[in-house]
Amino acid sequence: LVWHVVAAGAAPAEGGLTKIADGVYSYVDAKNPSPATSFGSNAGIVIGKDGVVVIDTLISAKEAKRFIKDIRVVTERPIKYVINTHDHLDHTLGNSEFVKLGAAIVSQERCKKSIIDNAGTVLQKAKNYGLGDDEMSGTIVVLPSLTFTDRMMIALGDRSVELIYAGPSHTDGSILVLVPDSKMLFAGDVLFTNYHPNMRDGDIEGWVKVLDRIMSMDVAHIIPGHGPLSTKKDVADMKD
Numbered sequence: 001l002v003w004h005v006v007a008a009g010a011a012p013a014e015g016g017l018t019k020i021a022d023g024v025y026s027y028v029d030a031k032n033p034s035p036a037t038s039f040g041s042n043a044g045i046v047i048g049k050d051g052v053v054v055i056d057t058l059i060s061a062k063e064a065k066r067f068i069k070d071i072r073v074v075t076e077r078p079i080k081y082v083i084n085t086h087d088h089l090d091h092t093l094g095n096s097e098f099v100k101l102g103a104a105i106v107s108q109e110r111c112k113k114s115i116i117d118n119a120g121t122v123l124q125k126a127k128n129y130g131l132g133d134d135e136m137s138g139t140i141v142v143l144p145s146l147t148f149t150d151r152m153m154i155a156l157g158d159r160s161v162e163l164i165y166a167g168p169s170h171t172d173g174s175i176l177v178l179v180p181d182s183k184m185l186f187a188g189d190v191l192f193t194n195y196h197p198n199m200r201d202g203d204i205e206g207w208v209k210v211l212d213r214i215m216s217m218d219v220a221h222i223i224p225g226h227g228p229l230s231t232k233k234d235v236a237d238m239k240d
Contacts, residue, residue: 016070017044017045017071017074020044020229021179021184022182023159024046024047024184025045025047025074026044026055027041028042028229029228035129035130038058038060038090039059039226040195040227041058041059041225042223042224042225042227043067043094046156046159046161047075048077048156048157049157049158049159050080050156050157051079051080051156051157052079053081053082053083053154054071054083054098054103055082055085055186056082056084056092056186056188056225057082057091057092057093057098058090058091058094059090059091059094060093060131060135060136060138060139061094061096061136061138062134062135064094064095064097064098065097067094078102079101079102080102080104080154080156081106081146082098082106083154083186084105084107084115084144085175085176085177085188086107086114086170086171086173086175087112087118087171088189089125089126091188091189091225093122093139094139095142096138104145105142105143105144105145106145106146106147106148106152107144107146107147107175108165108173108174108175109148110172110173111147111173112144113173114171115143115144119143123141148163149165150164151163151164151165161177162178163176163178164176164178166209166213167203167206167210168206169190169202169206169210169211170188170189170190170197170201170202170207172203174210178217183219183221184223185217185221185223186223187214187223189224189226190210190211190225191222191224191234191235191238192224192225192226192238193227193228193230193234193237193238194228195224195226195227208239211235215232215239219232222235
C-alpha cells in the first residue's frame, strides 16, 4: 500500500524520465529490459539552481545520448557532475557523452580502480552480453576525474547531493546518493527491486550491513539500480 501511494506521486515526464520529486527525475521500472536498453538500469538527475547532477550514465554512448535528450526535455541547465554509483558497464559506459558536455565524473576511489582494472575487457564483455556494434558505436571508457573515500557533498546552489560510501556491498566501491531536501535516495545496485540481484562481485556480509544503513536513514523514496520506485519494505525484502 505504501509503495502505491509513493508511486502515485511519480509522474512520467515527456521523453521517458519520471518525475520523482521537485527537481528529481529518473528512469524507473523499465519494461522488457534488454542489452539495447541497458538491461533496465535506472539513471536519474537532480536539478539545482546552479546546474544538474546526473546519477549513472547507462550502458553505451548511444544510450547516454538518449538520456541526454530526455534530460533536455526537462531542463536546459548545465550538467555539472556525473556520479557513478559503481563500476559496472550498464551504469558507466555512457560517461563519455557527458564529459563532452563539460561534466566532471565522480566516484568512490575503489570504483575508479575497478573501472581502470576492467578497461581492457569491458567492451568485449558488452559484446558477450549481446550488445552489437550498432549499440556500442562510439562507446569508450572514461574514468572518473574526482574521487572520494567516505563522503562527499555536491552543492547546487539551493540544494545539495550527498555521496555516501557505507562499505563493500554490490561491489567494493558501490555508493549511495542522498538528496536530503526530498528524502530521496539513489541506491544504485545496492538495491534491486523485482530483479534477481547481480551478485558476481558482491560482498554479502557487507551488503547486508549497507542495507541496514539504508533502513536507518531518513528517506521516503528509494530509486534502485534496477526496478520500480521503492521503499524500505523493498530494502527489507532485499536483505532477506
